[in-house]
Amino acid sequence: MSDLVIGVLALQGDVREHLAALAECDVIARPVRRPGEIDEIDALVIPGGESTTMSKLALTFEVFEPIHKRLAEGMPAYGSCAGMIMLADEVLDGRADQRSFGGIGMTVRRNAFGRQVDSFESPVDIDGVEGGPVNAVFIRAPWVESVSDQVEVLGRVASGPATGRMVAVRQGHLLATSFHPELTGDLRVHRLFVDMVREG
Numbered sequence: 001m002s003d004l005v006i007g008v009l010a011l012q013g014d015v016r017e018h019l020a021a022l023a024e025c026d027v028i029a030r031p032v033r034r035p036g037e038i039d040e041i042d043a044l045v046i047p048g049g050e051s052t053t054m055s056k057l058a059l060t061f062e063v064f065e066p067i068h069k070r071l072a073e074g075m076p077a078y079g080s081c082a083g084m085i086m087l088a089d090e091v092l093d094g095r096a097d098q099r100s101f102g103g104i105g106m107t108v109r110r111n112a113f114g115r116q117v118d119s120f121e122s123p124v125d126i127d128g129v130e131g132g133p134v135n136a137v138f139i140r141a142p143w144v145e146s147v148s149d150q151v152e153v154l155g156r157v158a159s160g161p162a163t164g165r166m167v168a169v170r171q172g173h174l175l176a177t178s179f180h181p182e183l184t185g186d187l188r189v190h191r192l193f194v195d196m197v198r199e200g
């Protein structure tokens with residue numbers, strides 16, 4: 001086991017699933033929800049859940065500013081679904097009072113896939129992930145509507161009405177997916193993130 005410590009923001013959402021996936025990736029994974037804990041991690045995972053609630057709780061638990069600061073200083077982070085929204089510089093169809101940490105120069109649209117396909121699965125090829133497409137699980141997911149030229153688009157929907165929509169992106173030390181690899185038992189996206197953290 002390496003001594004890399006990766007925190008999972010444990011305010012709301014599928015924290016346990018991310019902790020379990022990270023624990024299999026040869027790192028120390030721990031839930032974080034207090035300001036002091038934010039200083040003790042090498043990297044952060046922001047889980048899926050509900051970005052409006054997560055934003056509110058981050059302010060209440062006084063971790064919003066500490067996380068914002070560490071991300072700005074270069075702490076690596078990975079956000080899935082609601083976590084992607086939390087890493088977006090701009091959010092469409094958000095609540096007026098919802099706040100994101102930002103850091104990825106992208107505009108995301110919440111609940112973008114619409115009611116017909118609230119939840120669905122689709123194979124998505126991810127740049128940097130070997131061994132074929134991941135089975136991407138989308139649950140009231142956002143998509144990335146536009147990106148700045150600093151952002152690398154790693155994956156797009158390959159079939160159906162949303163073909164071509166951007167659903168996996170990276171900007172430097174920040175990684176985000178619209179979907180939930182933590183729910184599938186496929187560790188390749190978590191390993192991609194751990195490799196990013198190790199490369200530092």
Ligand SMILES: NC(=O)CC[C@H](N)C(=O)O
Nearest residue numbers: 048049050051081082140
């Ligand atoms: N599965 C998810 O994380 C859903 C995200 C949720 N729709 C939001 O806006 O935060």
